Amino acid sequence: MAAMTTARPTSRPSEGRPSVVQTFLSRHGGMMPTFAAVAILVLLFIGGEIFLRGDFIKPLTISNLLINYAYLLVLAVGMTFVILTGGIDLSVGSVMAFTGMLGAKLLADGSPVWIAVPAMLLGGAVIGLFIGILVQYFGVQPFIASLAGLFLGRGLAFIVSLNSIKVEEPAVVWLQSTRMKLGDWVITPTGIIALVTVAIAAFVLHLTRFGRTIYAIGGSEQSARLMGLKVGRTKVAAYVISGTCAGLAGLLLTAYSNAGYPRNGIGTELDAIAAVVIGGTLLTGGRGYVLGSMIGVFVYGTIKTIINFMGAEQAWMQIIVGSLLLLFIVVQRAIVARAEGRR
Amino acid sequence: MDEVRPLLELTGATVRFGADAALDHVDFRLYPGEVHSLMGENGAGKSTLIKAITGALAMDEGELRLGGEPVAFATPHQAQAAGISTVYQEIELLPNLSVAENVFLGREPRRGGVVSRRLMREHAAAVLEDLGLALDPASLLGTHSVAVQQLVAIARAISADVRVLVLDEPTSSLDLDEVAELFRVIRELKARGVAILFVSHFLDQVYELADRITVLRDGELVGEYLTGELLRIDLVQKMLGREIGEVRARGRVHEDDAVDGAAAVLRARGVSVAHGVADADVDLAEGEVLGIAGLLGSGRTSLAHALTGVAHLEAGVIRIESADARLDSPRHAISLGVVYSSENRRRDGIVAELSVVDNITLALQSERGVFRRIPPARRRELAASWVDALDIRPPDLDRPVGTLSGGNQQKVLLARLLALSPRVLVLDEPTRGIDVGAKVEIQNLVSELADNGMSVVFISAELEEVLRVGDRVAVMRDGHIVETVAAADLTTDSLLALVAQPTEGED
Structure with a gap:
């Protein structure tokens, strides 16, 4: 074909057919940070195993990750949508607290589960919608708009009650107390809910027009608009999804702790963001995977578990997560800089 | 058909x-x-x-x-x-x-x-x-x-x-x-x-x-x-297009003697900028106006950027007052007395919301640094003298510059640069989009500055203007300076021919 010259695998000197590695890189270069997260997870496990003399890598430890951090996983899924569009959602921690309180209060007042649970999801969705509209139609910075959402959620949580509300509703308690066993592996309904959320998110992001539009917006909002994509509604929807996930996380956390507590989830939004970034999603948007965010949550959970096992100061948790975050952001910058250098 | x-x-x-x-x-x-x-x-x-x-x-x-x-x-x-x-x-x-x-x-x-x-x-x-x-x-x-x-x-x-x-x-x-x-x-x-x-x-x-x-x-x-x-x-x-305006004829001091390298205030050799200029040589003598003629995309703006530290040089050297100058930023160029006025006055020039005084003293204050503030009275005095000298109308120092006409905005921009007392002034299309009267005023101003010893690079899409103001004219095509000719030896038609001529090997 006459045009072979233009289609050479660009900027690589080797002639002839591109190797398998080159093809893979040119197709899936964006996955590198996520692979790095997997590598770090593996290293953490090996490190834990060595430190704790063979007491770490066992089904229970791994099962516990999902049992203990189901709520964080759901938050990270919602956050991934928002960050992929190039935004940020700081409200999720306090929205989770608010919806937890709302559900606990409704149940305590005698409402049935089928009203309380949808009300929690709806509460989260409405706050997400509010943030999305501020961002999209009033041109407010996502940081500021979701900061408003953060204060709003926390305030609403305290309005519901200043004190913790116990939840004894069997259906909610069941979510966390049921242990389904498969050999030595254990999973709770909360863990299943979290995994299903991940699966739905992965499907939506990769195989629907809506999902691809999310990526397009993160790549370049201007280009997406010129391509005739529905930028406005998609961006708002990303925040609604994040809010709904925060509502769901509120349910999972309530089930986990058997209570709603208005001070729950202070700073959890930052844990969720850290997990998403460690999982390889670019803060500037357009690149990343929801499965990466899951790995990010597991990395976060594993570090915390190791520190608990060692009986070390919890302060180390923050230092290690902070260092990892820094490392990943530098790696991402390098990747972006390389991509721009080629343009 | x-x-x-x-x-x-x-x-x-x-x-x-x-x-x-x-x-x-x-x-x-x-x-x-x-x-x-x-x-x-x-x-x-x-x-x-x-x-x-x-x-x-x-x-x-x-x-x-x-x-x-x-x-x-x-x-x-x-x-x-x-x-x-x-x-x-x-x-x-x-x-x-x-x-x-x-x-x-x-x-x-x-x-x-x-x-x-x-x-x-x-x-x-x-x-x-x-x-x-x-x-x-x-x-x-x-x-x-x-x-x-x-x-x-x-x-x-x-x-x-x-x-x-x-x-x-x-x-x-x-x-x-x-x-x-x-x-x-x-x-x-x-x-x-x-x-x-x-x-x-x-x-x-x-x-x-x-x-x-x-x-x-x-x-x-x-x-x-x-x-x-x-x-x-x-x-x-x-x-x-063509347009005939009245201009005061300017005594052409330098047209005879080609500038010898030693006397050049600014001298560029083999200057290249990515996707802009390739291998350009420029000599600029004291009190000389060098016109740059070329079509849009010929590299005329890239050349201006190269000479003023705006663009990063891929190759070439620039000497200012016979000392090698590595112009790595506009700030550095300004400190060496080389100032640039952008072709895009609104975007890269004036600050539309600020007053005439603020706009005129902006660069001077920035040159002095934050800690040596120009006293307000001195600022007003300075601005007033420039408003007067350049006949900026209306002579209202506190008016936001955005409300002035295009020609007066350009004068404010010139005043800002002149307040730095530069040795070399690089003007990129200073008369674009302004009315004929203001155009002539600016052309005359450039001539006057040159008569007082300032060296000027004058870029314009209008060939008549380049001929009128310039002592010599550098013709650019496809990123190259194809020729540098004394303005007196050119007519509009001969310059037009130089600008339009196809590259070698065609026609």
Whole structure:
């Protein structure tokens, strides 16, 4: 074909057919940070195993990750949508607290589960919608708009009650107390809910027009608009999804702790963001995977578990997560800089 | 050919921005299977016309017909749906997605409501092959060169049912091989009966590709011509226009003696800037005005950037007062007495919201640093003296500069630079978009400054002006200084010929 010259695998000197590695890189270069997260997870496990003399890598430890951090996983899924569009959602921690309180209060007042649970999801969705509209139609910075959402959620949580509300509703308690066993592996309904959320998110992001539009917006909002994509509604929807996930996380956390507590989830939004970034999603948007965010949550959970096992100061948790975050952001910058250098 | 009707017909198109008409009753037509070039300098209304056709901008008056039917597009999306696709100068695609997705985003092939990646890859491969591109559709767009990305943008444009393809300066970031590849694709589309609107600054490319040329100037239609019947020199003349103003003749002090290197205030050798200037030599003597003549895209602005530390030099040396100067920033250049006034006054020049005083003293204050504030009384005194000296009207120091006329804004900008007492003043199109009276004033001012020993580089699209103000004129074409001639030895026509002349090996 006459045009072979233009289609050479660009900027690589080797002639002839591109190797398998080159093809893979040119197709899936964006996955590198996520692979790095997997590598770090593996290293953490090996490190834990060595430190704790063979007491770490066992089904229970791994099962516990999902049992203990189901709520964080759901938050990270919602956050991934928002960050992929190039935004940020700081409200999720306090929205989770608010919806937890709302559900606990409704149940305590005698409402049935089928009203309380949808009300929690709806509460989260409405706050997400509010943030999305501020961002999209009033041109407010996502940081500021979701900061408003953060204060709003926390305030609403305290309005519901200043004190913790116990939840004894069997259906909610069941979510966390049921242990389904498969050999030595254990999973709770909360863990299943979290995994299903991940699966739905992965499907939506990769195989629907809506999902691809999310990526397009993160790549370049201007280009997406010129391509005739529905930028406005998609961006708002990303925040609604994040809010709904925060509502769901509120349910999972309530089930986990058997209570709603208005001070729950202070700073959890930052844990969720850290997990998403460690999982390889670019803060500037357009690149990343929801499965990466899951790995990010597991990395976060594993570090915390190791520190608990060692009986070390919890302060180390923050230092290690902070260092990892820094490392990943530098790696991402390098990747972006390389991509721009080629343009 | 007579019974062929235009596919797209624009009549009486008028677009106003405030009081100014960016497009004034312009007619334009596009036949199927032809390449039609839209020509004009900066501000001629080319991009406005394109936007009117592609639905990016609403017309105040005028009618658009597509295939004989009157149409009105509120958004680019509607125009696309009607078969008008646009490829922009800046590649408006998504580097983070695959080639196939970039081709089909927004109308992905779906199977049962689910995007089918396999179908999308197959369709994309077919479209790419149609264009003669052997490209892995699953690879990320960002891994390919700019040229390939540009071709993918075209693949996107033609993968829909395209009747009209608008190419807005698609070649500005491509090298020669890549341009040839693009042209091959364009010719193929033309053979299929697509109507192509091709905008480019490069005359060679226009003459190679276009069947027909429409020339715009200052928002007005100059005329429509068959390429074969329009000489290059006539085209350039129509683009630049002519205008005779009254100017005080200036005693040409330097025209006889060619500047010898030692006396040069500024001396550049072999200066190159990526995608701009290649291997340019410049000598500028004390009190000399060096005019730069060249068409848009000839590298005239890049040269100005190279001389003033705005652009990073790929090669070459610049000596100021016979000392090597590595100009790594405009700030550094200013400290050596070289100041630059941008061609884009509104964006890179004045601060429209600030007052006349603030604008004039801005650079001076910045030069002195934060800790040595100019006392307010001194600032006003200084500004008042410049307002007086340059006759800035109205002489109201506290007025926001944005409310002044274009000519007076330009004077404020000049005052700011002159307040730095520079040795070399680089003016990039200082008279663009200002009225004739103000133009003449600025030309006279430049002459006066030079008479008082300042060295000036004066860039303008208007050849008469360059000749009138310059002692010598450097002619630029395709990023090269092709000749430097004493202004006295040139006439407008001979300069026009130099500016328009095709590169060697053609015609």
